[in-house]
Amino acid sequence: MDEKHWDRSDEDSIGQSYASWLVDLQNKGLRSNGLIKDSRRGGAGPSDDRAFVLGDHSVMLPTLNGPAESSPYSLVSTDSGLVLQYEGKKLMYVDPVARPKFYDRSTTDGIPYNKIAVLHSSDVLASTVIQSCIRWAPNQRCKFCAIGQSLEAGNTIARKTPEQLAEVVQAAEALDGIKQITLTTGTPNELDRGALYLAECVKAIRKVSRLPIQVQCEPPEDDGLYQVLKDAGATTIGLHVESFDENVRRAMMPSKSSITLETYFAAFEKAVAVFGKNQVSTYVILGMGESLEKTMAGCARAAQIGVYPFVVPLRPLGGTLLENAAPPTSDYMEGVYRQVAAILASEGLSSAASEAGCAKCGACSALSSFEKLELSGSESYEKL
Ligand code: SF4
The missing domain is CATH 3.20.20.70 (Aldolase class I)
Known part of the structure; x- marks a missing residue:
């Protein structure tokens, strides 16, 4: 993962490994602040979510369910791209998987x-x-x-x-x-x-x-x-x-x-x-x-x-x-x-x-x- 997408000081501030951090993010979901338009709602299996690329990982993150609405994780738009924040503090840039x-x-x-x-x-x-x-x-x-x-x-x-x-x-x-x-x-x-x-x-x-x-x-x-x-x-x-x-x-x-x-x-x-x-x-x-x-x-x-x-x-x-x-x-x-x-x-x-x-x-x-x-x-x- 390049530096644009992952800042070690930020990682240290969260104080968890990537694996632990992903657990928390998938549990709590992501407040997308209207920046993600095409999440999937309903259907079989996991839903109310959206695919994101984090480094070379693709992950599904809840964006539409109840926990996501009040999640400490949120998205903001910047000139350099979408930034994932934790309680308002920048974590990393993220890319939604493009619409196929x-x-x-x-x-x-x-x-x-x-x-x-x-x-x-x-x-x-x-x-x-x-x-x-x-x-x-x-x-x-x-x-x-x-x-x-x-x-x-x-x-x-x-x-x-x-x-x-x-x-x-x-x-x-x-x-x-x-x-x-x-x-x-x-x-x-x-x-x-x-x-x-x-x-x-x-x-x-x-x-x-x-x-x-x-x-x-x-x-x-x-x-x-x-x-x-x-x-x-x-x-x-x-x-x-x-x-x-x-x-x-x-x-x-x-x-x-x-x-x-x-x-x-x-x-x-x-x-x-x-x-x-x-x-x-x-x-x-x-x-x-x-x-x-x-x-x-x-x-x-x-x-x-x-x-x-x-x-x-x-x-x-x-x-x-x-x-x-x-x-x-x-x-x-x-x-x-x-x-x-x-x-x-x-x-x-x-x-x-x-x-x-x-x-x-x-x-x-x-x-x-x-x-x-x-x-x-x-x-x-x-x-x-
Ligand atoms: S995104 Fe992957 S893990 Fe999740 S339901 Fe679809 S195939 Fe299964």
Whole structure:
């Protein structure tokens, strides 16, 4: 990172390593003061956020949720560029990831490409292929999820066809140099849980692109569907447990928690047998009242199977049932990141060895920064 973007005296004044500092920034979010116009609101996964380049890292920072509105981190515009401040004190220059060129295109039937897929971080093309979910009823939906919001707001379409996705992938690869693709889905039924439709989408993309693709869905009833997805051309799979504490799962996911942790662990075994070690990941949201002991035991058990536990802080998203919840504290998150990074190292798993998906991208979490600290055995400042 050049001096323009990182001032060591400022770093010392914060008194934390880059990794620790990123934890705090991702937890508290960023007051953008109207300087960032195109943050993503609603949708599956983390949202109400914006991608920024910090040195050679791309990170997703909350800019629209409640914590961001009162964050000590803020943006100001100067003649030299946008400056990230902490309580009014300059930290560094930051660059928002530029709006991708493919956003300006539309399909022949007039659907803007960015209603079919969006850019995550700086080089990930992401799409929710089926935007509806059988679990979206008011008393059934996952309390952290905003999958219905972007559909209601008209920012996306309910179902993306395989042909539309292939068209957008071609454009995003040619115009914006995307490096990987993530396809997720709402859950359309209790049987294949969207896996068969994901396979159709992957097959269509494979006709036009060799980029690595992660598919994300609930564990399908039929274990044979992992091979179907792999044969279609999927590179990795995300089976998102959301929490390793069954009490929290029941409280936060009234419907999805009917798929028990034991079902997930059985699915992990089957998926790793097909996709390989480090090519299966699970999403673990922290700060929902979970037991730390159960969380660490779950991460360790998943990692022993070969599954990368991608831990992220709760993002209280606008419009969700948790929109007024507080995110976890930075101390809590840092402790978890350190322990999970040690688990990953001892099991020979890493973000770098993952070929596609959230584990590979890492922009919503500080975990990969703690992996680097763990590998270097260093508590010192990470050199960007
Ligand atoms: S970590 Fe996952 S959800 Fe976050 S930006 Fe990357 S691909 Fe998207």
